[in-house]
Amino acid sequence: MKKVGLLTALLAVGMMSACSSAKKQQTIEEPNYVRTQETEKLLTNLKKSSSKGIMFGHHDDTVYGIGWDGDEGRSDVKSVCGDYPAVISFDLGEIELKGDDSLDKVPFDKIRKEIINQYQRGGMVSLSWHVRNPKTGGDSWDVTDTTVVKSILPGGENHEKFSGWLGKVADFLNSLKVADGVKVPILFRPWHEHTGSWFWWGEKLCTPDEYKTLWRMTVDSLRTHGVDNALYAYSPGSEPKDTAQYLKRYPGDDIIDLIGFDTYQNDRDSYIAGLDKSLAIVDSIGKSHDKVIAITETGYEGIPDAKWWTGTLLPAIEKYPVAYVLVWRNARERVTHFYAPYPGQTSAADFVEFYNNPKTLFAADANLYQ
Numbered sequence: 001m002k003k004v005g006l007l008t009a010l011l012a013v014g015m016m017s018a019c020s021s022a023k024k025q026q027t028i029e030e031p032n033y034v035r036t037q038e039t040e041k042l043l044t045n046l047k048k049s050s051s052k053g054i055m056f057g058h059h060d061d062t063v064y065g066i067g068w069d070g071d072e073g074r075s076d077v078k079s080v081c082g083d084y085p086a087v088i089s090f091d092l093g094e095i096e097l098k099g100d101d102s103l104d105k106v107p108f109d110k111i112r113k114e115i116i117n118q119y120q121r122g123g124m125v126s127l128s129w130h131v132r133n134p135k136t137g138g139d140s141w142d143v144t145d146t147t148v149v150k151s152i153l154p155g156g157e158n159h160e161k162f163s164g165w166l167g168k169v170a171d172f173l174n175s176l177k178v179a180d181g182v183k184v185p186i187l188f189r190p191w192h193e194h195t196g197s198w199f200w201w202g203e204k205l206c207t208p209d210e211y212k213t214l215w216r217m218t219v220d221s222l223r224t225h226g227v228d229n230a231l232y233a234y235s236p237g238s239e240p241k242d243t244a245q246y247l248k249r250y251p252g253d254d255i256i257d258l259i260g261f262d263t264y265q266n267d268r269d270s271y272i273a274g275l276d277k278s279l280a281i282v283d284s285i286g287k288s289h290d291k292v293i294a295i296t297e298t299g300y301e302g303i304p305d306a307k308w309w310t311g312t313l314l315p316a317i318e319k320y321p322v323a324y325v326l327v328w329r330n331a332r333e334r335v336t337h338f339y340a341p342y343p344g345q346t347s348a349a350d351f352v353e354f355y356n357n358p359k360t361l362f363a364a365d366a367n368l369y370q
């Protein structure tokens with residue numbers, strides 16, 4: 001019922017100039033919405049990939065690292081172990097503004113190029129969106145106003161403005177084409193960590209219904225704009241204590257392809273216990289809902305533990321059928337803010353062991369489009 005109401009409202013706004021609303025409604029409502037062949041292939045392979053091993057991922061891997069920025073073909077991970085990550089994530093934050101550079105100052109033209117490079121290696125790309133606050137003009141972390149989500153839903157005062165922002169995301173996703181015109185499939189992971197309250201779409205900032213409507217509006221809008229190369233990831237933080245809490249704001253099996261969670265190490269014991277709790281939750285839901293599971297963001301800032309990769313991370317996750325585990329970025333502008341090793345870093349030798357472990361998969365092992 002929600003979906004129908006929302007779609008009708010979306011159409012009312014989006015179809016001012018259109019003629020045959022009945023036909024258009026049918027297209028959007030179509031249950032067997034068509035994704036590109038390559039996108040279907042990616043999903044099929046993701047469903048099988050955990051039987052081969054766990055893919056390693058790193059945010060912004062090929063666009064900058066420790067002591068470098070924008071060097072062609074460079075990657076801190078590759079400099080340490082000889083291969084690129086199987087999964088690379090980028091962020092679309094600020095594409096909604098002028099759209100030239102991301103919030104972390106990476107040109108979107110460079111991101112597009114690196115998405116295509118990762119596809120050509122047989123690896124996967126995940127995209128998050130640290131989108132600006134459409135009501136206050138602040139950033140994603142501006143939680144001073146608790147009505148932002150409501151204001152962008154159909155009928156809200158910022159709905160039209162936000163629809164324009166979604167249009168910019170759609171234009172970017174539609175522009176991810178290789179030479180023969182094939183669109184590169186990506187995993188889109190918006191509205192993440194919503195079980196905390198540090199983003200304007202967080203738990204205390206909107207109701208479960210508003211959050212779910214936000215998701216439906218996002219997916220409907222991208223589809224209406226012709227985005228047929230996206231899979232979608234639901235990615236709360238580590239807060240949910242059980243499957244019911246995890247699913248409290250879940251937008252629905254019909255739009256979500258992958259479920260995961262974000263969690264970071266501070267204290268080792270509670271990190272391991274937390275990973276196990278969240279993995280048990282997504283493993284159980286993944287099985288009953290037929291969804292791919294992943295650790296969508298994790299890491300230990302500065303990796304001060306020389307054995308972290310084989311002594312903490314791998315043993316904590318290897319018994320679960322996880323498609324990938326992704327660590328956050330190696331910020332070139334914040335010297336202590338890194339999550340993957342670089343040559344000479346304390347955990348670099350252990351990372352090579354992690355890489356050599358047959359249970360871990362890197363770009364050369366991924367082969368996600370065959």
Ligand code: BMA
Pocket residue numbers: 091103104130328329331337
């Ligand atoms: C955060 C930090 C920030 C960054 C943001 C979006 O976790 O890394 O410095 O701007 O992610 O990438």
